[in-house]
Amino acid sequence: MSENLAQVLSMGAQARIASRLVRVAPAQQRTRALAAMARRVQAAGADILAANAADVQQARAAGQSESYLDRLQLDPPRLAAMVEALGTIAAAPDPVGVTLSRWRRPNGLDFARVTTPIGVIGVIFESRPNVATDAAALCLRAGNCVILRAGSDSLASVQALTTALREGLADAGLPRDCVQSIATPDRAAVGLMLEGLGGALDVLIPRGGKSLVTRVQSEARVPIFAHLEGLCHTYIHADADADKALAITLNAKLRRVSVCGATETLLCDAAIAPQMLPRIAQALHASGCQLRGDAAAQALHPMQAAQEEDWRTEYLAPILAIKVVGDLDAAMAHIAQYGSGHTDAIVTENALAAQRFCAEVDSAIVLVNASTQFADGGEFGFGAEIGIATGKLHARGPVGADQLVTFKYVIHGTGQTRA
Amino acid sequence: MSENLAQVLSMGAQARIASRLVRVAPAQQRTRALAAMARRVQAAGADILAANAADVQQARAAGQSESYLDRLQLDPPRLAAMVEALGTIAAAPDPVGVTLSRWRRPNGLDFARVTTPIGVIGVIFESRPNVATDAAALCLRAGNCVILRAGSDSLASVQALTTALREGLADAGLPRDCVQSIATPDRAAVGLMLEGLGGALDVLIPRGGKSLVTRVQSEARVPIFAHLEGLCHTYIHADADADKALAITLNAKLRRVSVCGATETLLCDAAIAPQMLPRIAQALHASGCQLRGDAAAQALHPMQAAQEEDWRTEYLAPILAIKVVGDLDAAMAHIAQYGSGHTDAIVTENALAAQRFCAEVDSAIVLVNASTQFADGGEFGFGAEIGIATGKLHARGPVGADQLVTFKYVIHGTGQTRA
Numbered sequence: 001m002s003e004n005l006a007q008v009l010s011m012g013a014q015a016r017i018a019s020r021l022v023r024v025a026p027a028q029q030r031t032r033a034l035a036a037m038a039r040r041v042q043a044a045g046a047d048i049l050a051a052n053a054a055d056v057q058q059a060r061a062a063g064q065s066e067s068y069l070d071r072l073q074l075d076p077p078r079l080a081a082m083v084e085a086l087g088t089i090a091a092a093p094d095p096v097g098v099t100l101s102r103w104r105r106p107n108g109l110d111f112a113r114v115t116t117p118i119g120v121i122g123v124i125f126e127s128r129p130n131v132a133t134d135a136a137a138l139c140l141r142a143g144n145c146v147i148l149r150a151g152s153d154s155l156a157s158v159q160a161l162t163t164a165l166r167e168g169l170a171d172a173g174l175p176r177d178c179v180q181s182i183a184t185p186d187r188a189a190v191g192l193m194l195e196g197l198g199g200a201l202d203v204l205i206p207r208g209g210k211s212l213v214t215r216v217q218s219e220a221r222v223p224i225f226a227h228l229e230g231l232c233h234t235y236i237h238a239d240a241d242a243d244k245a246l247a248i249t250l251n252a253k254l255r256r257v258s259v260c261g262a263t264e265t266l267l268c269d270a271a272i273a274p275q276m277l278p279r280i281a282q283a284l285h286a287s288g289c290q291l292r293g294d295a296a297a298q299a300l301h302p303m304q305a306a307q308e309e310d311w312r313t314e315y316l317a318p319i320l321a322i323k324v325v326g327d328l329d330a331a332m333a334h335i336a337q338y339g340s341g342h343t344d345a346i347v348t349e350n351a352l353a354a355q356r357f358c359a360e361v362d363s364a365i366v367l368v369n370a371s372t373q374f375a376d377g378g379e380f381g382f383g384a385e386i387g388i389a390t391g392k393l394h395a396r397g398p399v400g401a402d403q404l405v406t407f408k409y410v411i412h413g414t415g416q417t418r419a
Numbered sequence: 420m421s422e423n424l425a426q427v428l429s430m431g432a433q434a435r436i437a438s439r440l441v442r443v444a445p446a447q448q449r450t451r452a453l454a455a456m457a458r459r460v461q462a463a464g465a466d467i468l469a470a471n472a473a474d475v476q477q478a479r480a481a482g483q484s485e486s487y488l489d490r491l492q493l494d495p496p497r498l499a500a501m502v503e504a505l506g507t508i509a510a511a512p513d514p515v516g517v518t519l520s521r522w523r524r525p526n527g528l529d530f531a532r533v534t535t536p537i538g539v540i541g542v543i544f545e546s547r548p549n550v551a552t553d554a555a556a557l558c559l560r561a562g563n564c565v566i567l568r569a570g571s572d573s574l575a576s577v578q579a580l581t582t583a584l585r586e587g588l589a590d591a592g593l594p595r596d597c598v599q600s601i602a603t604p605d606r607a608a609v610g611l612m613l614e615g616l617g618g619a620l621d622v623l624i625p626r627g628g629k630s631l632v633t634r635v636q637s638e639a640r641v642p643i644f645a646h647l648e649g650l651c652h653t654y655i656h657a658d659a660d661a662d663k664a665l666a667i668t669l670n671a672k673l674r675r676v677s678v679c680g681a682t683e684t685l686l687c688d689a690a691i692a693p694q695m696l697p698r699i700a701q702a703l704h705a706s707g708c709q710l711r712g713d714a715a716a717q718a719l720h721p722m723q724a725a726q727e728e729d730w731r732t733e734y735l736a737p738i739l740a741i742k743v744v745g746d747l748d749a750a751m752a753h754i755a756q757y758g759s760g761h762t763d764a765i766v767t768e769n770a771l772a773a774q775r776f777c778a779e780v781d782s783a784i785v786l787v788n789a790s791t792q793f794a795d796g797g798e799f800g801f802g803a804e805i806g807i808a809t810g811k812l813h814a815r816g817p818v819g820a821d822q823l824v825t826f827k828y829v830i831h832g833t834g835q836t837r838a
Contacts, residue, residue, distance in 0.1 A: 020755065024779050097778075105800055109789060116781070118811050202811050223642055223812050244834035251836035336439065358829045359516075360443050362535070370528060370832030379837065380828070381524055392537050392621050392825045393642050394813040406811045409799070410777045413789030415663035417670035418798065 012200025037168030117143030431619025456587030536562030680794030
């Protein structure tokens with residue numbers, strides 16, 4: 001093993017040591033550290049922007065696309081937003097040490113279920129450097145240590161950010177190793193993280209495109225919080241309000257087409273399609289959205305024919321697949337077959353239909369009469385999120401500080417022995 | 420792939436279909452099914468005992484030990500206890516559809532975090548046939564489907580039990596495939612389960628000895644709820660009450676030596692060891708417990724010398740490792756180094772010491788002034804448990820029906836779109 005890789009492995013051991021300290025640090029100390037991290041990032045602004053400029057120059061030379069360079073690039077407003085996010089997380093309620101439930105048994109034993117930090121969290125991400133500050137802050141808010149692995153194009157930016165974050169930790173008397181980032185571009189370092197850094201990682205969070213998430217999902221030996229894709233549906237029920245249906249569909253598809261909460265397939269109830277679909281299709285078309293419909297949709301408005309593949313495609317682009325469905329059950333069957341368990345919405349004035357949709361659609365987020373683009377930790381009131389999870393265990397939906405804790409049972413007795 | 424293995428894979432698909440139905444079945448229907456399962460197991464008693472007798476005969480011929488045969492064997496009282504457990508789970512509160520939290524955002528969106536079933540749960544277990552009824556009932560209580568894989572020695576018993584359980588499901592109008600068990604002794608079936616049965620399994624629960632759990636932990640491609648071992652500690656603090664310390668230590672070690680909550684290492688504070696350790700050691704010795712101590716413990720009572728290996732050994736036998744530690748920090752450092760994150764106890768009258776121990780010992784269960792043998796779902800008031808988990812995500816400690824659910828976000832709006 002190269003020296004670089006040995007160093008990566010040693011980060012796992014360092015994190016476990018730091019974890020024992022930060023796990024029991026008072027909430028106020030972690031709050032002070034978060035505030036200090038914000039100050040240190042702000043103070044190191046020039047260094048961070050210089051490192052980022054070098055990253056951007058190198059990525060441009062390597063022929064990365066403009067949209068890629070845009071995600072990578074930092075500027076003073078973006079840096080200020082990162083500092084502000086650190087402040088927001090510093091001000092957020094502390095999720096550690098919360099008593100979730102408490103009960104007493106007939107033998108007098110007092111049981112409490114209390115939140116505690118998870119331990120050490122690995123975050124593998126791609127170009128956006130702000131993931132470094134968001135992830136570090138959310139992990140610390142929940143009493144965890146984090147090991148960051150940035151994409152090779154943003155290594156210098158993330159190293160500069162990490163240096164500042166670690167100074168902030170030291171300012172508050174916490175171990176610098178609560179936040180570490182892997183500096184080597186050696187791709188074998190990702191393999192070490194997928195193996196769990198010698199048992200050090202409790203959970204791994206991949207943030208990035210499908211190829212990254214697919215690799216992590218198929219190779220990781222530790223639990224993952226992630227989503228591979230957001231194949232979100234909006235279903236216009238027979239009892240939908242026409243104006244809501246129009247506004248929600250336009251927003252759900254087009255507000256931002258590149259986010260995971262964007263609607264990719266519109267399901268329209270056959271009972272209402274003749275009245276509604278032409279108007280909605282026209283508005284989408286006028287907004288530059290390409291439409292791909294089944295035969296029934298095509299009969300109501302001129303559009304391309306949808307292929308089987310369209311029901312399975314997360315376009316992340318101004319393209320919408322449209323299907324006319326017979327009823328609520330047909331809509332839910334389509335979602336069960338093609339959905340990704342991320343976010344799905346129904347538009348209806350019928351409370352019973354809404355109730356069935358919410359109970360029966362097995363997705364992390366289900367909405368009634370609202371846009372799927374609300375699938376975002378900020379919109380949930382979580383302050384910030386480290387990602388959105390579509391797995392079923394532990395964390396589901398937007399992952400904020402509240403979901404970066406686990407719990408333990410604390411039992412108080414007076415000398416009880418078991419019969 | 421053999422016909423048998425193709426059939427095992429098809430069980431995954433069947434379970435997913437059944438899951439869509441049982442997931443939304445009303446609580447009362449699942450309660451009726453659990454009651455019917457109890458009746459059907461009772462009614463099929465003769466068939467079940469006959470199948471079990473054949474299993475026992477075969478296992479005896481294969482040279483299995485008496486203790487193994489004892490775990491495998493059913494008799495009318497054991498069968499009655501299994502039926503009673505089904506009734507208890509039928510009567511337990513339903514964990515599905517519970518609103519965990521609810522809040523409203525400034526834009527009027529109403530958010531609820533609501534429990535929902537996980538989906539399909541795989542259970543791999545060894546000789547005890549009662550795991551089949553307990554696991555099936557807990558999974559159903561939480562709206563899940565279960566696929567059971569019994570040890571090759573108990574296949575006939577578990578098939579007979581499964582037949583009865585499936586009849587009970589049908590009696591209540593639920594799909595029989597909510598409970599399936601793998602009938603083939605082909606060990607490749609276990610490999611298929613570890614791979615997740617073609618994406619069908621949401622979580623895997625191994626119940627059995629270390630070789631089983633180790634294999635599942637190292638090879639499974641799906642999340643696991645399990646514990647490898649219970650290397651539990653009892654720490655007698657300097658401010659311990661002598662009588663409590665004696666009673667708790669004897670119970671924690673000797674009540675049953677073969678359970679995962681049995682104490683394996685006694686840590687005794689140096690400040691109190693001269694007064695306490697001789698009395699405790701004598702009582703343990705008189706009860707037939709072999710003692711292995713460090714030099715300081717040996718100086719206080721005649722006992723074998725403990726080796727490094729003793730601190731790492733889950734004896735599951737009347738053997739106790741004893742170490743004299745300098746203070747609370749030394750005790751916690753020992754537990755951090757050698758513990759398995761299962762269950763650890765402190766005996767003390769000092770509230771501050773108790774508080775630090777509970778906060779800083781990173782185990783699923785921490786106790787103050789009580790025996791580690793309380794590490795059991797029944798003693799927690801959970802009614803029954805499907806096992807104890809030492810992982811940190813989702814389920815930790817005894818896993819009852821309450822931990823076999825996940826949650827989703829249900830959001831109600833009035834036409835909101837995102838800015």
